[in-house]
Amino acid sequence: MPGKLQLAAAARQVDRSIPKSxxxxxxxxxxxxxxxxxxxxxxxxxxxVWALVKSDLPPADKRATLLQMDRILGLDLENVESDNDAAPADIFDLIEQQRQARKEKNWALADLLREQLKERGWVVKDDAVADD
Incomplete structure (x- = not known):
């Protein structure tokens, strides 16, 4: 998954409704x-950061840890606002499925999922860094 989408997904984990405790x-x-x-x-x-977001930790602990990491990254994740340009949840699901297919070297499925995303107006650019 491209870095920008990864960070957007991480930022969405910093939901203001999650307790700050x-x-x-x-x-x-x-x-x-x-x-x-x-x-x-x-x-x-x-x-x-991505492993943290996908972990089974309680949401409040994810939030606290992510915000601590963001003190170094400087992305101001606590103040990320939702906007109309954000991908819907089903798009993120397709992106995650495509990433998993690449990880499993299921190239046919990865290509199919990439095409489905493209048909819906989203482009996934694969690279070695995103697959780590």
Whole structure:
């Protein structure tokens, strides 16, 4: 999934309705810091962010951890507003299915899903960084 869509998905996890009382998950936070401190390895640091978003942690803990990571990233995720340009949830589902198909090297399914997205007006550009 392209980086911009990954960050948009992460930002949507910072829902204002989620309680602010969550705890920072030290495991994810330390993995993130390790990658940032290793020659500013932002692609891998963003992979940690994405793993956090997809994790089974309680939403409040995800929120707290993501906002702590954002203090380094500087994306101001707490203030991301929904807008009409945001992809609907079903588009994000198709993107995730396409990413998973690529991960499993199911190229035919990945191509089919990419075409479905294209027909709906969304373009997915595959690259090695997005698949980490």
């Amino acid at each position: 969550g705890d920072i998950n030290q495991v994810f936070h330390q993995r993130f810091l390790d990658e940032v401190n290793l020659d500013l390895n932002l692609p891998r640091a963003l992979a940690v």
